[in-house]
Amino acid sequence: MSEYLLLLLSTALVNNVVLVKFLGLCPFMGISKKMDTALSMGLATTFVITFTTAGSWLLEHWLLMPLGIEYLRILTYILVIAAVVQFTEMVIRKVSPPLYQVLGIYLPLITTNCAVLGLPLLNVQEKSGFAVSLIGGFGSSVGFTLVLVLFAGMRERIALASVSSTFAGAPIAFITAGMLALAFMGFAGLVPH
Amino acid sequence: MITALTSLTILGAILGLILGVAARVFRVEGNALVAELVDILPGSQCGQCGFPGCAGAAQALAEGRAPVTLCPPGGRAVAIALAAKLGVDADVSGVQDSVPMIAEVREELCIGCTRCFKVCPTDAIMGAAQQIHSVFREACTACGKCEEVCPTESVKLQPVPVTLHAWYWNKPVTQTMQTVAA
Amino acid sequence: MKLFKLRGGVHPEGWKGLAAERAIRVLPLPERLFVPLQQHVGAPAQPLIKVGEHVLKGQIIGASQGFISAPVHASTSGRIVAIGDYTAAHPSGLAAPTVTIESDGEDRWLETDSPSDPFSLLPEEIAAAVGAAGIVGLGGATFPSAVKLNLSRKNNVRTLIINGGECEPYITCDDRLMRERASDIIEGVRLIRYAVGAVDVMVGIEENKPAALASMRAAAAGTEVQVIAVPAMYPMGWDKQMIRALTGREVPADGRSADIGVLVHNVATAYAVRDAVRFGRPLVSRLVTVSGGAVAEPGNLEVPIGTLVETLFQYCGGFSEKPARMVLGGPMMGIELFTAAVPVVKGTSGVLALTAREIGSTQASPCIRCSSCVRACPVGLLPLEMAAHIRAGDSNAAVSRGLKDCIACGCCSFVCPSHIPLVHYFNFAKGELMEQERGKLKQEATRKLADERIARTQRIERERQEAAEKRKAAREAREFAAKQAALQTTTEVA
Amino acid sequence: MNAIAHSPHAHAPISVNRVMALVMLALTPATLFGFWLYGWPAINVWVMSLLAALLGEALVLRLQQRAVRPVLMDGSGLLTAWLLALSLPPWAPWWIAVLGSLFAVIISKQLYGGLGQNPFNPAMAARVMLLISFPMEMTTWVAPAPLGSIHAPGWLEGLAVTFTGSQVDGMASASLLGHVKTEFTRGIGLEQALSGYYAPLDALLGSRAGSLGETAALFLLAGGLFLMFKRIITWHAPVAMLIGVVVPALIFSAVSPAHYAGPLYHLLSGGLMLGAFFIITDPVTSPNTATGQFIFGLGCGLLTWIIRTWGGYPEGVAFAVMLMNAATPIIDHYVKPRIYGRNRKGVSMSIEPLKKES
Structure with a gap:
């Protein structure tokens, strides 16, 4: 049990998907202007990542490996990801049209969020079991949501600051992201490998 | 080869089936957005945005063919409301509210031709043929149509005079210290 | 009496001593008075007089318009010389409709009959008298008092709070009024209580006014009025703050104090109510604090409504140094005046001439x-x-x-x-x-x-x-008929 | 005609400069003690930090074509550099101080638009940057050698230490937290690691190895109390941070004394006192409300303890502060004062119809 807890902590904080592994930077910069939107995006991504890590593990072990067609891995994973994203999009459009409007193009773009494809591939590389894959995926996406919301909070504040025109917008956001990564370095070594 | 093809086909078929069912379950009726956008727009059908009336503008907005800053009579307030509804980040700082204007009839020039009276979209001009027209202030949207048709340049848009009731504090001048110290 | 905990607030330097220790003086009658038609929250009054007309002191010159409004009265006897725009006591410096009265120097009151015992009147009659006298909240809110009285009576208000919290620095007119005319205030308070049918009456006075507390307590002895010392802080005079201090309850954000069974009036308002009900005298003058570091002889003056602010400064010995800023009202919420040629209105509690040092950075x-x-x-x-x-x-x-x-x-x-x-x-x-x-x-x-x-x-x-279709149809019918007829004639001819 | 001034027409006798000056005054005793304890090299580091901050800030303001003098005069840049200097190893080379100061005032402060707009505490951001980039220099400590004592380097020797990096023999030492962490990784228990190395009294008075300003716990405490007395800071954040460290330390050391150090050890070591009273009370990067500040302080304390106890770095204050800085906007978003006449959610209190009196 404590092993899984540590795994959760490790994937969420110590090996944060955005700040340490540098995956999923596109939505990290794109959907972090408002805290509420960031939280929704984080939750949608969490949903997608959790399902795709589970789904792709199942496909990997029950379909690709038995049939010996591992070379189709990326293709099948993307098929699963695209389907889950499509499903999420339909649900959000039905449940919350304003959120659908706000997330806009970034919602279908979860498909191309490299964290979503990267995490299942890393699981394969590390030969993780099903539970570890699932919990790792969930932890990673929680970490993604966490930094996305933290970052959005700071960007809301920076939007009110009188940043000089040279640095206003994306440049200062990148600097802030760098500082956030510095802060997350403090978690290094927290979970022994 | 065959295995690869079959397995992918079956996988695709299953996922497609699931999505197809989901599409039925989560169907969204119509596009309520356009109606909501029409409500935000002024509704005077003045056509200054270049679209045929407010409904046309709303359609264009919903399809992303027009910027939220398209409505001159609406000014900043409408631009902000549209941006919020569409969830876009519009740079509304550029849309300065033009000074509020109102049409005024210069009585010495008015010949009572009723042309302005006929084009006014909000019935803000009163009068009859061969009589001097006057503007009903509360109804004038300063769309400028009367100004266009007036043969004697008697109808002109004028800034609304500030009254004690409408006056409010200016925005404080912030000391951003943008000047180089001497 | 237990007081309830308050939140926030500040303790600015009071500067009360400048004017508080001098007795109230009555300003000599100015030659001209400029009475704005809107001195209250709500609709402006409608002028009832014409230029050239002679009016008596207390005569109505502007009638109340609508539900939330108040009439305006002539502050002295004399001739109406103008009805038109005059610079208002407003930060915009814009003009407002104003009646100008040239004093005839007699200051003659309009004859009115007044009841021998005001408590024999019906509550509705008291509210009507208050309304007719043009009384508004004199603490600065200038909300028509009669409207509040009627609303409170309908809402079965139980608690009447009289606000003696004068928290603005410099301003001491309510302080002086309580010290010198406590028994008149208490009578006004009892009239208000009677008019709304309240049970408890509390007068909240800040503890930094011991003299006012003592004289009010002496005047209230033996009546149902309770005089309570509240902490000295700004903004203690905010009515909702006073309610919280005395009752521990908060007025709902979307509601009024009447919703929690409380009515709040200022002490000066209570004083004006007594004048109006007992003597039938409308609100035509008020106490104004003239103070600030640049004023030679600060003090409290009884001033007819419509007197120019510059007249007040002149009477107080002019300026001892050039003021950095002239302020109408207190330093915390008052407005800067760019000219002293604006009239004192019902809501004016003070006029200040401040030095740069007092204003601070x-x-x-x-x-x-x-x-x-x-x-x-x-x-x-x-x-x-x-x-x-x-x-x-x-x-x-x-x-x-x-x-x-x-x-x-x-x-x-x-x-x-x-x-x-x-x-x-x-x-x-x-x-x-x-x-x-x-x-x-x-x-x-x-x-x-x-x-x-x-x-x-x-x-x-x-x-x-x-x-058009009808016409067409008719024409066709006509043509058809004509054709028929023609046909008939031809046949007949034939 | 001048523009009409808006009310209020009176003002409390307080200014940003005065706030900064008072904080610096409160820091002075601890700083002077540090100077005495670590001698001339420490003074050099301090001077270099402040100089670099002033020059760096002036340069950036010039580039942005903003007035230089009023910004430098507000004292915020100096205070930032001062706090940074206090968190550096006293015998650090000059370029560490300069680099840190420049990072603090330019990147973590002026790029965001200057005073009041930076999301992270500039001093702590700079310290974290230095610690990650130059772990060697940032963890080389010296044993105290009070000015005038035999081991203390003279003025010239001090210059040599700061500017050429020459080391005086036999002075290298480990800080308490660093020592314990090293011993742990070697598999040595806490009691053994601490024996002969840790005396609470020394820690209290500060005569042990550590960064320039962190060792004088007593002086820092006094400075913090002075600021509270002057109403520059409130008790919420500092007390919460101390609680955040002490409570878990108390619980874990009671359960397993061999693995977890007690509260006193945590309280008196590292930058906790400096952090609690001078860093997390930085108004710019901490929440607005008293409750928010308490949560903020508690978070800083807990994270400090977690990083110290289980993390890879011996000291966690700077990381903890930065992490909580990042969370500040969220705390502010959720912790707001209740508005008069409304409930916590901002909905107006209900208007109940009053009962008719019979």
Whole structure:
């Protein structure tokens, strides 16, 4: 049990998907202007990542490996990801049209969020079991949501600051992201490998 | 080869089936957005945005063919409301509210031709043929149509005079210290 | 008596000693008085007199218009010389409709009959008398008092609170009034109590006014009126703060004090009510504090409404040094005057001539988020965040953070170490939003007009078409008939 | 005609400069003690930090074509550099101080628009940057050698230490937290690691190895109390941070004394006192409300303890502060004061119809 807890902590904080592994930077910069939107995006991504890590593990072990067609891995994973994203999009459009409007193009773009494809591939590389894959995926996406919301909070504040025109917008956001990564370095070594 | 093809086909078929069912379950009726956008727009059908009336503008907005800053009579307030509804980040700082204007009839020039009276979209001009027209202030949207048709340049848009009731504090001048110290 | 805990507030330097120790003086009658037709919240009064007419003191010159409004009376006897725009006591410096009276020097009252015992009147009659006397909240809110009385009676108000909290620095007119005319105030208080049928009556006076407390306690002895000392802090005179201190309850944000069974009136209002009900005398004068470091002889004056502020300064010995700023009202919420040639109105509690030293630094520097303003705000707002959003051009974000609950008391600006004009930001945003609101209302109205017009043009078009068709049908019928007839004639001929 | 001034027409006698000056005054005793304890090299580091901050800030302001003098005069840049200097190893080379100061005032402060707009505490951001980039220099400590004692380097020797990096023999030492962490990784228990290395009294008075300003716990405490007395800071954040460290330390050391150090050890070591009273009370990067500040302080304390106890770095204050800085906007978003006449959610209190009196 404590092993899984540590795994959760490790994937969420110590090996944060955005700040340490540098995956999923596109939505990290794109959907972090408002805290509420960031939280929704984080939750949608969490949903997608959790399902795709589970789904792709199942496909990997029950379909690709038995049939010996591992070379189709990326293709099948993307098929699963695209389907889950499509499903999420339909649900959000039905449940919350304003959120659908706000997330806009970034919602279908979860498909191309490299964290979503990267995490299942890393699981394969590390030969993780099903539970570890699932919990790792969930932890990673929680970490993604966490930094996305933290970052959005700071960007809301920076939007009110009188940043000089040279640095206003994306440049200062990148600097802030760098500082956030510095802060997350403090978690290094927290979970022994 | 065959295995690869079959397995992918079956996988695709299953996922497609699931999505197809989901599409039925989560169907969204119509596009309520356009109606909501029409409500935000002024509704005077003045056509200054270049679209045929407010409904046309709303359609264009919903399809992303027009910027939220398209409505001159609406000014900043409408631009902000549209941006919020569409969830876009519009740079509304550029849309300065033009000074509020109102049409005024210069009585010495008015010949009572009723042309302005006929084009006014909000019935803000009163009068009859061969009589001097006057503007009903509360109804004038300063769309400028009367100004266009007036043969004697008697109808002109004028800034609304500030009254004690409408006056409010200016925005404080912030000391951003943008000047180089001497 | 147990007092309830308050939140926020500041303790500015009081400067009360400048004017508080001198007895009330009556200002000699000025030659001309400028009486604005709107001195209250609500609709302006409608002028009832004509230029050239002679009026007596207390004669009604402007009639109340609508539900929330108040009449205006002549402050002295004399001739009406003008009815028109005159510079108003307003930061914009714009003009407002004003009646100018040239005094005849007699100061003759209009004869009125007054009841021998005001307590023999019906409560409704007292409220009517208060309304006819043009009494408004004299603490500065200038809300018509009769409206409050009627509302409170209908709401079965149980508690009457008389606000003796005079928290603005410099201002001491209520203090002097309580010291010198306590028994008259208490009679006014009892009249109000009778008029609304309240059970408990509490007079809250700040503890830094021991003399006023003592004289009010002496006057209230033996009556149902309780005089209670409250902490000295700003803004203790905010009616909702007084309610919280004395009852521990809060007025709902969307409601009025009557909703929790409380009615609040100022001490000066109570005094004016007594004058109105007992003697039938309308509100034509008030106490005004003249103070500030630049005034030679500060003091409290009894001033006819409509006197120019410059007359007050002259009577107080003029300026001992050039004032850096003239202020109408107290330093925390008063407005700067760029000319002293504006009239004293019903809501004027003081006029100040301040030196630069008293005002303090005004050079703004960046916000350091120290949250002094958050601690000082008596309402519980986040002034720093509201101002930051307004500065960035997003007034609506400030509304979602409570802009509309802001009472503009000035505590936040007062304590700000960066000297940021926070209240200025808020009033700007409130004005901007109000304008947007007006624009929206107008937009709705014009949209309706446009729709009606479209419907009408369509109808006209349709009718024209129908008429045209009818005409066509008729013509065809006629032609057909003619043809028939012609045919018949030919056959007949044949 | 001048623009009409808005009310209020009176102002409390306080200014940003005064706030900064008072904080610096409160820091002075601890700083002077540090100077005495670590001698001339420490003074050099301090001077270099402040100089670099002033020059760096002036340069950036010039580039942005903003007035230089009023910004430098507000004292915020100096205070930042001062706090940074206090968190550096006293015998650090000059370029560490300069680099840190420049990073603090330019990147973590002026790029965001200057005073009041930076999301992270500039001093702590700079310290974290230095610690990650130059772990060697940032963890080389010296044993105290009070000015005038035999081991203390003279003025010239001090210059040599700071500017050429020459080391005086036999002075290298480990800080308490660093020592314990190293011993742990070698598999040595806490009691053994601490024996002969840790005396609470020494820690209290500060005569042990550590950064320039962190060792004088007593002086820092006094400075913090002075600021509270002057109402520059409130008790919420500092007390919460101390609670955040002490409570878990108390619980875990009671359960397993061999693995977890007690509260006193945590309280008196590292930058906790400096952090609690001078860093997390930085108004710019901490929440607005008292409750928010308490949560903020508690978070800083807990994270400090977690990183110290289980993390890879011996000291966690700077990381903890930065992490909580990042969370500040969220705390502010959720913790707001209740508005008069409204409930916590901002909904107006209900208007109950009053009962008719019979």
